[in-house]
Amino acid sequence: MTNSQSPTATPVSRRLLPIAGATLAALLLVVIAGSGGNSDAGTAGPAPATVTVTGPLCDQLPAGSEPGNPNSLAGQPADQALQWIPVLTTFEAAVRATGLAAELTAPTGVTILAPTDDAFAAKFSRTNLDDMLLNDTATLRGLLRDHVVSGALPVAELVAAGSATTVAGTSLTVTAHGGGARVDAHADTVCADYQAANARIHVINEVLGTLPTTAGGEDDHPAH
Amino acid sequence: MLCVPSHPSCLEIPLRYRRTTAGVFSALLAVTLAATAQPAQATTAAQPQAEPNQVQGLTVVQGDGYATLAWTPVDGATDYQIERTPVGDDDAATGASVTVGVWRPNRQINNSEPTFADAGFAPGNRFQWRVRARFGSTVQPYSTPVSDTTRDHWGDPAVPGQSLRTQWETTLGAQYTNDVNEYAYTAAIDERSxxxxxxxxxxxxxxxxxxxxxIGYPTPPATAEAVAATNPLVVNCNVHGNEPGDREACLIMARQLAFTDDATTLGLLSKTTMLIVPTINGDGRAANSRGNSTGQDLNRDYSLIRQPETQAFVEMVRDYRPIASYDGHEYGNANTGDLPMLPPRHQNVAQGIFDESQDMIEGHMYTQGAEDGWWACPYGCTGANVGLGEETILRNTLGLKNVVNSLLELRSSGGPTRPDEGNTANNRRRKTYSALWTFHQFLAYHGANVGDITKARAEAITFQSANTGRIVFRGSRPIEAYPAPHPGDTPPPLDAPGENQILDQPPCAYKLTEEQYHGARTDGPDGQQTTVAQRLAAHGWKVIKVAGGYLVPLSQPERGLVPLLLDGQAAEGLVAAERIAPTLTGTHNGPLTVSGVACLAGATVRGPIKVQRGATLIVNGGSVNGPVDASAAAGFVLTASTVNGPVNVTGATGPVLLVGNRISGPVNVVNNAGGAPLVAGNTVNGPLSCTGNAATPVNLEVANSVSGPRFNQCARL
Known part of the structure; x- marks a missing residue:
């Protein structure tokens, strides 16, 4: 049906993005096609990669043939791969808010130490996080760059090196811990060795960097 | 599971706010929604004899995204554990058994028939369930298992329209539906249905x-005004961008309503119109932030409407006039029930709106939750200091707009009673499908109780328009606790108003200066600030232009909200406008001629009233012996009064409002140039005639009782 008579009605075809209906429909189909998990479906290419992720949280994340399984992310740009790891919604939103995608998809490769949503919630109050996402993206961008290391490094190589320097210039100690790594003496990998195009993604359980902790008050879970 | 009127379990349920017949009816109606599903039962033949304290009688019934387990209680059990195992078609296990639920006695109102809604699994898969009792920490033997195939994502993939899926569904919960895909999905439903x-x-x-x-059947009414006439209901799905669970439920429900063949649902949609606002805060959703793009928490802005998002919603309420609402959220406390809910509690909300909202929550949702295994509870649920009386919160704002409504929270994490939700997808599915259950129950409740809701709304509009009783600036009605164990055993704090938050003698009106009314504002986003005039218009309030300013009478349908924005004592007001006291409260013998502004509160006039050109008359709760005649008045407000004689309102330049009066004589509303005259809830002993008004008079679905004929523009009032 079309809409018209209501005084507040305006055509739904007025949209934020200048995308024609056909393109929108195509996008929807892409999403459906993508549900098989392989973003490269339809393109001729090498046999699917076999990616093995390790850590206690991996059991809680998409696996096997589920959408977002590690194999399906292997060929994707890092910023898009992050959208499929459901415990990284805060980190992923922060990447979009700060325009960090270009840095994460550099052909020279990156390692992303991505804190979980729980880690962000334990570190920042909701108001603080909102303020960074919406207003203070410079601070947020600095925080994210404390979590990015040049070169796509498996967790074993990080451990072997014993330290890493972030693109922000900070130095992180890396030690072996429970089959994965402990970074900066406090953050543990909880699902390591996701592969994306030119990138490794290691999910960690604490936020790095030097920003003050603001969580712990009533504001963490605002009412209503 | 079926609650039939003759069954004693139905009658034992303590329903404080419930009228028995309506309650039973709504229970029956809701049951029919799931009537196609037959319970799978544990096969007892060839089973070994029951062990001591073993759970018996386990059944499972499938819902959309959840499975309701029910069993016979074990004497002495302190709680129960629910175990789920993925199985193949041959019922052989294909994965590990997991404890997915812990049933506790405060889950439901009737411990005699325990139920648990298992959710979080991927829809369409087949499982086996077992339940065992615990005595303290001592586990008892598991029940005989039941197996069943769960319902797949709703809609036949081969049927156009039904085959649509959201991004969240196709990614099995790994991704939420983003803005672009929401608009594509929305447009696809619009086009196909x-x-x-x-x-x-x-x-x-x-x-x-x-x-x-x-959404309506076979088609929705064409205009907002026509929709309003169908007593619509609304769901606001996503005010906080980082709480997306309800929004996904709304998108699924829109598809169900658009393409279902279910006769019960179509019957409901043939009598009303369902309004679903999936994403009021699209910017916050895209940014994964709580607030909008300025960081403003929109659920602290529904009265002040500084932001375009809340202004749009409030204008929608003004134009479409929903009579009932749910407002979707997620809540961070892991120890609450599945579905914390709360009515509008602000003490300025009419009693009937509060009571009916409580009936919806404590009468219907608690009862149906016990049937289907979902744990509703009063928001707070653990005694947390939340769920108070801020009128800036939609729950309260809508109550003050005479809308029966509830907050809905989805418990963010599984917590101790849903221990298998470390998996993000499981957690997201449980939240969304519990919201979907709630919104369907909301539609069922509305359908079964529309008579009670509209009655409560009519009484509320009449009560508010009468401008009687004290004003409370902040403070809540109590939510009474039930004896434990019960879902309602831990309500939110009392939140009674302090002495300095009460105004015992309400003013007649507030007067705003030109600067207050039209002056530029600094609150609101840069470049999009709105004036008080624009905001009051968005609320739909009657404002009278008088010498030296603008008069906002309290005697109008949103009276409880007026002082909260315009009084200097308000907790979060817009302006500190001048309180205008009544000019006459006693008895006046003889004719009364009004020039300037006259406000009669509980006054008796023994004679006719003549309102002169450009003057304003406000009468609340008095009596007039003689005709009331206003020609070219600036404003005319007559509420809760008795008039022995005709009432003529002709050529007013501003608002005309007649609500809840008893008028012996003809009523003429003619050639008025202001907004649509409000003529509602009057008893007219004589004809009612409306002609030549610039906007057709309305009654907000509050009928007038007219002994004579109704003419022209008032023919349907």
Whole structure:
């Protein structure tokens, strides 16, 4: 049906993005096609990669043939791969808010130490996080760059090196811990060795960097 | 599971706010929604004899995204554990058994028939369930298992329209539906279903459309005014961008309503119109932030409407006039029930609106939750200091707009009673499908109780318009605790108003200066600030232009909200306007001629009233012996009064409002140039005639009782 008579009605075809209906429909189909998990479906290419992720949280994340399984992310740009790891919604939103995608998809490769949503919630109050996402993206961008290391490094190589320097210039100690790594003496990998195009993604359980902790008050879970 | 009127379990349920017949009816109606599902039962033949304290009688019934387990209680059990195992078609296990639920006695109102809604699994898979009792920490033997195949994502993939899926569904919960895919999905439903019209009710600050599904059967009424006449209900799905669970439920429900063949649902949609606003805060959703793009928490802005998102919603309420509402959220406390809910509690909300909202929650949702295994509870649920009386919160704002409504929270994490939700997808599915259950129950409740809701609303509009009783600036009605164990055993704090938050003698009106009314504001986003005049217009309030300013009478349907924005004592007001006291409260013998502004509160006039050109008359709760005649008045407000004689309102330049009066004589509303005259809830002993008014008079669905004929523009009032 079309809409018209209501005084507040305006055509739904007025949209934020200048995308024609056909393109929108195509996008929807892409999403459906993508549900098989392989973003490269339809393109001729090498046999699917076999990616093995390790850590206690991996059991809680998409696996096997589920959408977002590690194999399906292997060929994707890092910023898009992050959208499929459901415990990284805060980190992923922060990447979009700060325009960090270009840095994460550099052909020279990156390692992303991505804190979980729980880690962000334990570190920042909701108001603080909102303020960074919406207003203070410079601070947020600095925080994210404390979590990015040049070169796509498996967790074993990080451990072997014993330290890493972030693109922000900070130095992180890396030690072996429970089959994965402990970074900066406090953050543990909880699902390591996701592969994306030119990138490794290691999910960690604490936020790095030097920003003050603001969580712990009533504001963490605002009412209503 | 079926609650039939003759069954004693139905009658034992303590329903404080419930009228028995309506309650039973709504229970029956809701049951029919799941009537196609037959319970799978544990096969008892060839089973070994029951062990001591073994759970017996386990059954499972499938819902959309959940499975309701029910069993016979074990004497002495302190709680129960629910175990789920993935199985193949041959019922052989294909994965590990997991404890997915812990049933506790405070889950439901009737411990004699325990139920648990298992959710979080991927829809369409087959499982086996077992339940065992615990005595303290001592586990008892598991029940005989039951196996069943769960319902797949709703809709036949081979049927156009039904085959649509959201991004969240196709990714099995790994991704939420993003803005672009929401608009594509919305447009696809709009295009494929005659039952659906998608209306853009506004734009976010970043220019994202705020869409609303308008759903009716066979087609939705064509205009907002026509929708309002069907007593519509609304779900506001996503005010906080980082709480997306309800929004996914709304998108699924829109598809169900658009394409279902279910006769019960179509019957409901043939009598009303369902409004679904999936994403009022599209910018916050895209940013994963709580607030909008300025960081403003929109659920602290529904009275002040500083932001375009809340303004759009409030204008929608003004135009479409929903009589009932749910407002979707997620809540961070892991120890609450599945579905914390709360009515409008602000003490200025009419008693009947509060009571009916409580009936919806404590009468219907608690009862149906016990049937289907979902744990509703009063928001707070653990005694947390939340769920108070701020009128800036939609729950309270809508109550003050005479809308029966509830907050809905989805418990963010599984917590101790849903221990298998470390998996993000499981957690997201449980939240969304519990919201979907709630919104369907909301539609069922509305359908079964529309008579009670409209009655409560009519009484509320009449009560508010009468401007009687004290004003409370902040403070809540109590939510009484039930004896434990019960879902309602731990309500939110009392939140009674302090002495300095009460105004015992309400003013007649507030007077705003030109600067207060039209002056530029600094609150609101840069470049999009609105004036008080624009905001009061968005609320739909009557404002009278008088010498030296603008008069906002309290005697109008949203009277409880007026002082909260315009009084200097308000907790979060817009302006500190001048309180205008009544000019006459006693008895006046003889004719009364009004020039300037006259406000009669509980006055007795023994004679006719003549309102002169450009003057304003406000009468609340008095009596007039003689004709009331106003020609070319600036404003005319007559509420809760008795008039022995005709009432003529002709050529007014401003608002005309007649609510809840008893008038012996003809009533003429003619050639008035202000907004639509409000003529509601009057008893007229004589004819009612309306002609030549610039806007057709309305009654907000509060009928007048007219002994004579109704003419022209008032023919249907």
């Amino acid at each position: 005659d039952r659906v019209r998608v209306v853009e009710i506004g734009r976010t600050l970043q220019d994202r459309p705020i869409n609303m599904f308008v």
